[in-house]
Every structure is written in C-alpha cells, then in structure tokens.
Amino acid sequence: MTDTWSDRAEVYRTSRAHSEGADLDLLVEWSAGARTAIDVATGGGHVARRLREAGVQVVTVDPARGMQPDVVSRAEELPFEDHVFDVAVTRVAGHHFEDVRAATRELARVSADRVLVVDTLFQGEAGEEAEKLRDPSHVRNYSEEEWRSFLEGAGLDVEEIRTFEMPIDFDEWLARTGCTGEDAERARDLLADRIDDGMLRMTRIALRARVPR
C-alpha cells in the first residue's frame, strides 16, 4: 500500500481535486487561532500548505515516503506525546485507514484543542464497489452517523458538521489510480446515476470536534 502511494505522489500533488476546494478553505477557517497543527495522511501536502500560509506551524505525517512527510507513520500509531498540537487534521484519507477508530483515537490523543476531519461521504454500496475496483487500497467511506460515532467514541465533542457537493472529473479520477479496462467500465456502470457530462457527483463531509476541557 505504502509503495503504491509513493508511486502516486506526483499525481496527488498536482490533482485539482486535492489542491483546491471549499473544504480546504473551511479547514483554514476552523484552524483560526491555532499555533500548531498535525496534518495526518498529508498526501500532496495541501492542508499543510494552506495552514502554513495562514501562519500555523505544521507537522506532516504519512506512511508513504514518496509523499515526503515530516514524519513517516500510519495514522493508527502516531509517534507523538499526548496533546502536543492545537489542531489535529486529516483530509480525504480516513477511507484508506485500516482501523479508522484507532486513527480517530490517535487524532484525539495528540490534539490539545481541535480535531478536524474531511472525507468522502458514504453514498451507497454501489459506490463502495466502484471505489474498490478503482483503488484496491480503498477501505470504506463512512456516513455522517459513523463519523460522529468515531469522534465521540474517541472522547471528543462534535461541534459542527458540513457537507460539500464536489463534482470531480470521472476519467481523471480513474486515471489517478491507473484504473482501466473492465474494472473502469464496471465502475462507470456502478456510478452511472451519479455521472453527468463526465463529472462524478461526490460529497465530502467536514467535521469539527473539540477536546473536552
């Protein structure tokens, strides 16, 4: 899995679906007042870049060396002391974590104040089948109720939830993971009711949670 992600690093650095978006703007807004942050599963580093531009000191973490994180680590076992970052954030990555509950507990443990999560929202089992065909490292997208339960299960208070409609270019989405041939056609069939003019309707969910005082 890790080598696969390293091979994809440049594609994710330059992907417009990752380098821009209203969800990124919201993460900057939700980090207001923070001095330090950890960007877990940083990928192309887009959250870290935006937070650094806003004056936040950011440590990036990713298990794939090719993503050039500050620290190579899985989200499930973060090599940091308790409560050392004002903000712990992870964006568009929770659906790849082998143990999302353990990862959420780790985000809560290293945060002194806020945990921010953005991920692709669960939109039915056909969507999950298509995601796995496109990218075998896909574990699962989760519903709003599931994300709320992960955060509350980690001892956090969920303060705000937003969703974003984010249409993405379907062919570029397949190309990012090298999905072609029969798998690509099956994925297209499974998602047909969500594709208009080559754009796949995707929804992202953003959750802001607080470490109780």
Ligand SMILES: C[S@@+](CC[C@H](N)C(=O)[O-])C[C@H]1O[C@@H](n2cnc3c(N)ncnc32)[C@H](O)[C@@H]1O
């Ligand atoms: C879609 S990319 C991340 C996108 C990035 N956060 C952004 O905002 O553009 C998914 C990332 O999750 C990382 N990843 C996969 N499994 C992981 C795990 N168990 N713990 C932490 N990161 C993981 C991959 O290496 C990859 O860099």
